[in-house]
Amino acid sequence: MKIAVHGAAGRMGKLVIKNAVEEGFEVVQAFDVSRIGEDAGEVAGIGNIGVPVSDNVEELSCDVVIDFSVPSATMKLLEVCAEKGVKAVVGTTGLSEEQKKRIEVIASKIPVVLSPNFSVGVNIFWKALEMLAEKLSDYDMEIFEIHHRFKRDAPSGTALRAGEILREASGKNLRFVFGREGESLRSDEEIGVFAVRGGDVVGEHTVFFIGFGERIELTHRAWNREAFSRGAVKAAGWIAGVDEPGLYSMKDVLGI
Numbered sequence: 001m002k003i004a005v006h007g008a009a010g011r012m013g014k015l016v017i018k019n020a021v022e023e024g025f026e027v028v029q030a031f032d033v034s035r036i037g038e039d040a041g042e043v044a045g046i047g048n049i050g051v052p053v054s055d056n057v058e059e060l061s062c063d064v065v066i067d068f069s070v071p072s073a074t075m076k077l078l079e080v081c082a083e084k085g086v087k088a089v090v091g092t093t094g095l096s097e098e099q100k101k102r103i104e105v106i107a108s109k110i111p112v113v114l115s116p117n118f119s120v121g122v123n124i125f126w127k128a129l130e131m132l133a134e135k136l137s138d139y140d141m142e143i144f145e146i147h148h149r150f151k152r153d154a155p156s157g158t159a160l161r162a163g164e165i166l167r168e169a170s171g172k173n174l175r176f177v178f179g180r181e182g183e184s185l186r187s188d189e190e191i192g193v194f195a196v197r198g199g200d201v202v203g204e205h206t207v208f209f210i211g212f213g214e215r216i217e218l219t220h221r222a223w224n225r226e227a228f229s230r231g232a233v234k235a236a237g238w239i240a241g242v243d244e245p246g247l248y249s250m251k252d253v254l255g256i
């Protein structure tokens with residue numbers, strides 16, 4: 001299977017190239033706005049693979065492209081995918097509602113796996129939240145996340161998805177409150193969402209279910225990016241075998 005990586009010079013892109021090669025996939029193209037012309041394997045630290053980094057996404061020619069970049073670049077890439085019939089695995093977060101709607105339209109033409117988190121652990125964490133929010137719908141639910149200082153978006157895509165799950169599973173019309181300051185008495189209708197940034201923290205998420213006299217805290221911690229990257233490569237292998245256009249998630253990939 002021929003794979004292209006978009007955002008190839010980034011923290012995730014480099015690891016995806018390494019893991020895809022380890023899994024026996026053929027990395028045939030690499031796109032980024034940094035390190036143009038350099039060999040993508042050298043950039044990824046695995047030695048020369050004969051694939052220069054390009055900033056011209058119009059050259060896309062592969063079976064599946066894996067994207068970890070920035071929202072505007074993701075959107076441009078997906079338009080090209082739709083035009084050329086290339087399947088896509090998208091991990092980029094910080095997409096606007098409008099961009100997500102456009103992705104739904106594009107996914108009516110090509111298969112797309114979209115997930116704000118490709119780790120198996122986080123996908124099971126989301127499953128566990130479903131059960132907890134159903135059973136503890138009267139408890140106060142709050143979300144905390146912490147990431148490295150270079151993260152561009154806040155709150156994380158994983159935290160926002162966790163919030164959507166709490167809302168759906170509790171059956172309550174909960175609204176997100178992003179941080180609190182001043183007059184901010186907690187109502188029954190809110191989910192507080194808090195984002196901390198610093199240093200090189202890879203990514204941690206905690207959801208609190210707070211009652212009177214007790215609370216549950218469910219935490220997922222990632223201390224390297226392997227689980228995200230390996231999950232995205234797994235998703236690429238999975239979608240290569242899917243012919244039906246549609247918007248898929250890691251739930252589909254993992255069969256959970």
Ligand SMILES: NC(=O)C1=CN([C@@H]2O[C@H](COP(=O)(O)OP(=O)(O)OC[C@H]3O[C@@H](n4cnc5c(N)ncnc54)[C@H](OP(=O)(O)O)[C@@H]3O)[C@@H](O)[C@H]2O)C=CC1
Nearest residue numbers: 007009010011012032033069073091092093116117118228
């Ligand atoms: N779904 C998941 O499991 C995960 C998702 N993510 C998400 O993936 C995204 C990338 O994260 P990360 O790798 O840490 O970020 P990085 O900033 O390290 O990587 C992004 C790369 O994309 C490049 N880029 C910027 N603009 C363009 C463009 N127009 N075309 C092509 N490439 C471009 C950046 O270049 P430059 O630096 O020069 O701007 C950079 O090399 C983020 O949205 C993050 O939240 C991260 C981890 C896991």
Ligand SMILES: O=C(O)C1=N[C@H](C(=O)O)C[C@H](O)C1
Nearest residue numbers: 093116117151156157158203
């Ligand atoms: O930018 C990151 O690093 C991460 N982003 C994803 C998100 O926004 O949820 C996933 C992971 O937490 C790392």
